[in-house]
Amino acid sequence: MPRSGAEARHRLQRAALELYLERGFDQTTAAEIAARAGVNERTFFRHFPDKREVLFDGEADLRAALVRAVVDAPAGRGPFEVLLCAFRKSARNLEDNRPFSEPRWKVIAATPALRERELAKHALLVDAVAEALRQRGVGDGLADLAARTGWAAYQHATQAWVDDPAQSLDAHLLRAFEDLRALSATAFPERAQAES
Amino acid sequence: MPRSGAEARHRLQRAALELYLERGFDQTTAAEIAARAGVNERTFFRHFPDKREVLFDGEADLRAALVRAVVDAPAGRGPFEVLLCAFRKSARNLEDNRPFSEPRWKVIAATPALRERELAKHALLVDAVAEALRQRGVGDGLADLAARTGWAAYQHATQAWVDDPAQSLDAHLLRAFEDLRALSATAFPERAQAES
DNA sequence: CGCATAATGTCAGTGACTGGCACAACGTGA
DNA sequence: TCACGTTGTGCCAGTCACTGACATTATGCG
Structure with missing residues (x-):
């Protein structure tokens, strides 16, 4: 459901910040962020070039x-x-x-x-x-x-x-x-x- | 031949700089650097925490x-x-x-x-x-x-x-x-x- | 010569990131 | 309403940075 694109992007940002706070940046995988945001890991890297840029x-x-x-x-x-x-x-x-x-x-x-x-x-x-x-x-x-x-x-x-x-x-x-x-x-x- | 340790380290630095200049940093793999230095890839990461630090x-x-x-x-x-x-x-x-x-x-x-x-x-x-x-x-x-x-x-x-x-x-x-x-x-x- | 130690080799594994391809959800115009 | 291009996404295979565990070898020393 490519509804808006910007929605998924925003969910990814929220999910990433949450997980970085909970487990720490190094203990968080891109797959986990994507899962919490309800999208595929590949989608994460379509919106952000790497794990850091999301912040x-x-x-x-x-x-x-x-x-x-x-x-x-x-x-x-x-x-x-x-x-x-x-x-x-x-x-x-x-x-x-x-x-x-x-x-x-x-x-x-x-x-x-x-x-x-x-x-x-x-x-x-x-x-x-x-x-x-x-x-x-x-x-x-x-x-x-x-x-x-x-x-x-x-x-x-x-x-x-x-x-x-x-x-x-x-x-x-x-x-x-x-x-x-x-x-x-x-x-x-x-x-x-x-x-x- | 764990001769000196510092020797291998120095060879790795030289090899890395050479390869970064020839092919560019992103087009150079740690294995290639190690190969040119005549050591194993694992040895590279024993001397340097990552590919950047070598410089x-x-x-x-x-x-x-x-x-x-x-x-x-x-x-x-x-x-x-x-x-x-x-x-x-x-x-x-x-x-x-x-x-x-x-x-x-x-x-x-x-x-x-x-x-x-x-x-x-x-x-x-x-x-x-x-x-x-x-x-x-x-x-x-x-x-x-x-x-x-x-x-x-x-x-x-x-x-x-x-x-x-x-x-x-x-x-x-x-x-x-x-x-x-x-x-x-x-x-x-x-x-x-x-x-x- | 035997032995502790330090440096290295080997192997398997995780995880970041990428390219390619197929599919689904729109918007648009006929 | 329907074909159709566009866009966002899922899925898959693959490369490569980096790591832990264990075996191996060289080196210095008594």
């Missing part, structure tokens, strides 16, 4: 949203201001959907193979953000540098938030960019010519 | 070297100055060993699965660098932030170097940290409170 379906949307946030950010601001703007917007969605996406984080954090895949997705994200910055007129080299370092600060903030949920993610984010500015203020590459 | 054997040494460079950096300098110092030292080794490690880069760049693994190794590296900074007395939060963003700048520099080998990696590195400082100088989180 990263929303990644493209997140990337698109972030790119849009960067492009739509108010004009006349520096790259970091633009990124902070976009990240804060993204962080708001993150905080709102926390109860929904927290089990997903748990599974990913507990599974090396899934963390690898997550890092790969983040690399795509950084590239997309850099491209968005270029679209705003930021120079080639600066766009890449800003995207990479800005994302690093964002990742630091989210990690700090997980470790200390007492403060809001937004607060952690602001502090991260403040701290980054303070750190950079003390770096003088010229003087470092006389290295150790 | 990342030196990663632990690189990490150790970087940590040592951070710990041994001259006292009385800010985190970014320390990192720049350590990265420049690491970059020198990178430039010297370029002809040897370039084929490895080619294979990794051409294979998504290998890039994923590389990103995972980099994450370990960042954690180790952050720990080294903490050992120098840098505060918990700042150490992580500095390690992440500093590494991001380093990665940007290496990429810029690959795209433009006319300038030295060292020059790219210095420019990256200069640019990062300039970028940060224009970021004022307080004003960003009034977001888009």
Whole structure:
């Protein structure tokens, strides 16, 4: 019954997350996921290229949203201001959907193979953000540098938030960019010519 | 002939790199690698946990070297100055060993699965660098932030170097940290409170 | 030379993933 | 209403990464 296609896909995602939580990623077979979703194992691999990808379906949307946030950010601001703007917007969605996406984080954090895949997705994200910055007129080299370092600060903030949920993610984010500015203020590459 | 163990290991690494270059990573089976190395397929998986890991054997040494460079950096300098110092030292080794490690880069760049693994190794590296900074007395939060963003700048520099080998990696590195400082100088989180 | 030990060979098995082919459930137009 | 192309699916065989268990061989040592 090829009713909708999207239905089976969604059932597979739910089933996979459930099983990854119950038995762990490595102890879950694709056949088990398919069985719980009520479809054939082959159907699973028709919807997702592999066992990991089933947890990263929303990644493209997140990337698109972030790119849009960067492009739509108010004009006349520096790259970091633009990124902070976009990240804060993204962080708001993150905080709102926390109860929904927290089990997903748990599974990913507990599974090396899934963390690898997550890092790969983040690399795509950084590239997309850099491209968005270029679209705003930021120079080639600066766009890449800003995207990479800005994302690093964002990742630091989210990690700090997980470790200390007492403060809001937004607060952690602001502090991260403040701290980054303070750190950079003390770096003088010229003087470092006389290295150790 | 279990002669040395390390010999077979080295032959496996050479054979793997050769085959990955000739046929591509996905078109190379573990059995083929083992055959070219003159050992059994099972022996391959005794030396390396999987097909990807065979290319990342030196990663632990690189990490150790970087940590040592951070710990041994001259006292009385800010985190970014320390990192720049350590990265420049690491970059020198990178430039010297370029002809040897370039084929490895080619294979990794051409294979998504290998890039994923590389990103995972980099994450370990960042954690180790952050720990080294903490050992120098840098505060918990700042150490992580500095390690992440500093590494991001380093990665940007290496990429810029690959795209433009006319300038030295060292020059790219210095420019990256200069640019990062300039970028940060224009970021004022307080004003960003009034977001888009 | 006998013996413990470490490295390897051999074999069977699980599970991720793929290609090919047949079949069923739609939508569409005649 | 019926042929028909499209799409999603089931089924099957096959490759290959990786693993556990056990037998075998080389190596160093007394």
